[in-house]
Amino acid sequence: MTADPADDSAAPRARRRRNFAGARPVMDDVARLAGVSKQTVSRVLNDHPSVRPETRESVTAAMRSLGYRPSRSARSLASGRTRMLGVISFDAARYGPASVLTAINTAAQEAGYLVSSIALDTADRDTVVRALDRLSAEGADGVLAIAPQRRVGRALTEARADIPLVVLESEAGGGAAVVTADSRTGAREATGHLLALGHRTVHHLAGPDGWTSADQRLASWRETLTAAGAELPEPLFGDWSAGSGYELGRVLAGRPDVTAVFASNDQMALGVLHALHEAGRPVPDEVSVVGYDDIPEAAHLLPPLTTVRTDFAEIGVRSLRLLLNRVEGRTGPTPVEPLVPVELVVRRSSGPAPH
Template sequence: MADVAQRAGVSSQTVSRVANGHPGVVESTREQVLTAMQELGYRPNSAARALKRGDFRTLGIILFGLSTTGNVYTLEAIATSAAQHGYATTLLPVAVPTQSQVRGAFTRLGELAVDAIIVIMEVHLLDAATVSLPPHVGVVVADSDADDQYSVVDTDQAGGAREAVRHLLELGHKTVWHLAGPVESFAAQRRADAWRATLREAGREVPEPLRGDWSADSGYRAGLRLAAEPGCTAVFAANDQMALGLLRALHESGRTVPDQVSVVGFDDIPDSASYVPPLTTVHQDFVEVGRLCVEGAMRQIRSNAGERGRTLVPTRMVIRQSTAPPPPAR
């Protein structure tokens, strides 16, 4: 900085103001300093600036798994929104969702110096991990259930599932089978609970749900079992990837969609419109979830205080060609 100041013929304080983007610098002086910086190859030391300001302009992200579509899109939205605020992101995937892995991720983020942390995983792991957060580091949790312990941004899981089931019942199906997600998943549990409650409210039979692991392979395996159920005319799959495997299993088993079996997914991933047939599904706004996570983190950073409460992002039905009235009773 002293070298730049000497080359530009200004004080070190002026160099500092230019480096930090301070508006109170005469434009001609700013140009002199920027030219000197370029000639000398000077770059501000971000670590030193962070220590001086007391902030690092970095958000930490902890998540379990990059294999699910929802996590990938949410992560992309968080990174994009953070960049718009002038913040970098540090990602720490947790390979195995255990208490020790989560605790280690928080420890590493503390060492890397972040201003707030966004968690994309089941929050019970966070609660049980006895993590020690640095002072004034806010936490925002995406798509999980944190009660009143943290700020939560979540898709309206229950509302979306209710819409899916009602759509099938309104088409005339007597009941709706369910291909659920993993039992440890908050989102899967909320969708399954809403499916069950909607059928009971309508006075319909509640079939035993089948479970997958969010993958198309698990949807295919469950689909082979559902194809063998002669009374199965409608299925609500807890995500679009499992619905894809389900469609393949029904096709291979000679059960046509939607003439014999209607299928609804959840997510509305871009590929779902190209399934055969194009998939009726529940659209969830991953971009909005990611944006609201960053907004929540920004509020906590500005106020230097934690935040509680839940923000629900609405869903909407996207009707395509995978649903129709049930076949005539024989």
């Protein structure tokens, strides 16, 4: 007997036979079970505001009953978005960038997005443009770029990405949305803390020239000493590593006039502690040391390190929220994001100036 074309009962039977055979349920199955159109299911999947609460509940109940999991391609066709975000990072092995990347990945997963990451070794404009082009070709809805070096920020600005872009730890300018921590305040508090302990001046181990956070901390250290009428020593420049901190720390350890040191990150501060210990100059009895970032090991050094805590997780979460607002059309093209606050954490590596 031939099925009546007007009677669609044959189609559900065929669908049921296919599902019984183990096929994965599809959007048509959800729509049929919920008694709605396929378009309505699509609207529920994409949180469309026009769907009535009772309809939304009926559709989600059908999804649970069938064990339906929407594919990325289904979401992409329905919304015009791939729900994939791109991340460009530089120097991703360091504690700060690695922590930011972890926060971005966690927050993206919670928001229902996948992340495609590209780690770059060089920061020239052509390399940055190629990375942006690749992520755009992969269908990224938007891109987050961790750009700690000034030339990276400039390259991103010059690239003029045709998809939403948020830049982290940079002064990119050019209308780019930027999320960064308040390095100037952090350096001011670190330097001021040592001056308040009675130290005549504060020596500084700066990060590499051209790194946004290092340059900001260096400038703020100078401004704080100048405002206090303190002597302004020549800064020493490291490369963020404990090894460079150790080598520069040996130079400072050989100078009896040095009683306070502010290092631009905790790894360099660790090297300074090592050099001072070898030189027989106890911390903080003879020399006080302050670092920056508050790495997990900082509280367990000997002595525990006074440092400026940077909330890297907050930087990652804020940047992702800002990017999703742009991707999903909830904000203007150049939102102003407040600086992520920092906190001075006082431990036993800093103390009163020796008499």
